[in-house]
Amino acid sequence: MKLSLLSMHRAYVALLVVTVLQGTPPQDDGQWTMPGKNYASTRYSALSQITPANAAKLRPIWNFSTGVLGGHEGQPLVVGNTMYVVTPFPNVLYAFDLTREGYPLKWKYRPDVNPAALGTACCDAINRGAVYADGKIIYNLLDGHTVAVDAQTGRELWKTQIADLGQGETTPMAPFVAGNRVIVGPSGGEFGIYGWVKGLDVATGKILWTAHNMGPDSLMLAGATFGGGANVGASTWTGESWKRGGAPVWGWISYDPQLNLIYFGTGNPSPYNTEQRPGENKWTNSVLARRPANGALVWAYQFTPHDSWDYDANAEMILADFVVGGRMRKVLVHFDKNGFAYTLDRVTGEVLVAEPFANVNWAKGIDRATGLPMLDTTKQTGVSRGEVKGICPSLEGGKSPASPAAYSPHTGLFYTATNNLCMNFQAAEVTRIPGTPYIGASTPYVAGPGGHMGAFIAWDAARGRKVWELREKYPVWSGSVVTAGDVVFFGTLDGWFKAADARTGRELWKFKVGSGVVGAPISFRGADGKQYIAVYAGIGGDWFLLSGDVRSDDPADVRPPADFAPDLARHTSQGGSVWIFGL
């Protein structure tokens, strides 16, 4: 049989897609062009020079201060021999030349960002990174704009307003590109927004579709393709409470090109006081599968119906193909704030595995037949229930969605940061005033069983069991990267960047990076052909609110120690920098 060049190209692309989804790419191009490394968001690098045998020889190669204090979440990009770094507000974009000694800047882009956004960002003015597509670096500014910048020259190519600060919407999430669509969403679960995702044209930035996460089918773009019931996005709410019901999209997006579906999680229902929003509140705290070209909803699954605890589902959806229960399945793996790790069939949304990866007491388990949690009713919250004590996990989550996990097809394991915190929960009546917080709860934390507040773990998602864990004194809030050398990297809130053996969990190496790590490490091939690891240091996000006095640039704002982690500020202060490590 004779194949044309075009069909050979198509066949190669199809092969590549299959192998990437199965997690065994024939070789790594050495770049990192999108937030989760690939469409499947595995954060797996096939580079293999760094191994458990030589990781102890890792050393810092380069360090650059970003000049910004806010929480440095997300990850750099490496495209060709250029590294791109986006800072938290005021959202500076740096382009570093990796071919020259000292990696000097090629250019620096300074957008005009409205500082009023600082008051509608619930939890520090963070940013989760950029995406590269079609010669452009595309990212969100905190104040509700998406920008595209020429990757070669730094020239702004387009700027589109996507969100409304006046409604409490801000935009720190990392955009995702599927085909010729830029997919974006807002934060604002603590401001009573009406959550959505939008699809923009990569070439022009024009908004081509907007799909809400609740409300009538017409606004949810839930047509004939959706099998989840008619208008459940409105009928599972009381009155029109869905219009201020939250469901922000501030996490990560994945894409299966074969199924032609994007997957993303939605955040908490607003407000936290459950008694102001009776009903299941679909599709808050859910995973939604949509068509990237037009936003059409295909399926949805709600992890935590009628959320009582702020268990956002914005964590990454990692796509992989492996055997579950004796059958090869196309799955989606998700570590939820509610403390359960889910392995779903990503074609249908069927729950295949759902087991706790953290200390959980709000539910006794997940009924696989119905997909519903089996609740402990004593842990339900609401203003009439007074202060409900000892709920695990805390609303920081069994794992933060800000800390994306990694999956190695080499070991077959998933790797994730976790938190070991519990909370009391006192709900309160609250009034929505657009542009101001809409929360309605007080939630003090304590360390969970064992006293350690976090751990980094390896997880078998086919069986739903923990394989190993590295306990940490503080919650672990960093993302992770795992490599073909079977080394996994993560950072800690007290400022250590660490390497562990991906098979055994043995700690191989650590280095103190100057500030707590809430970013996600990457691995890339340098211009010299060597493997490098890059990561941000710069504590922030929730840990600006919770760590005590870690921001020292304002003499008018001196904070007492955090009650449950009084000495965290002994080990870290805010201050963003980029590190590169190598052998």
Add this chain to the structure above:
Amino acid sequence: MAACSRGDRLPPSVRYADHVAAGGNQPPAGELNNPFAKDSGAVSDGGRIFGTMNCDGCHGGGATGWVGPSLVDGRWRYGGSDGALFQSIFYGRPRGMPAYGGIMSAGAIWKVVTYIRAQPVPAVVPTQRFQPATAEPKPRREQTP
């Protein structure tokens, strides 16, 4: 025309005592007087309004600081006088403080000011010590040859 409630008049500009005046000459400014100063009823009303207007969502319960700064540490970005606090709430501030003058009466804002000013300010402790003083090494005595 309906009679104005107590304190319900629009504010003039106020002076910020912490600003350096060029040439040593203070600019002309009005004076804002809190009609509820030291009014205990206004303190409790103001505390309630602080919750219903969602101020605690940014400044924390008890105004001790969250994503917005503490209002009870005795330190101020934009001036700590009653008049300066009124202006901050009425017009907002550029780094995230919303303007409430469009939805709150001047009287309600004054009650919030009265509540904030009534909160106890801890003794200023600018030093946070992370180990007991006894754990610190004694200075080494220089030996003379």
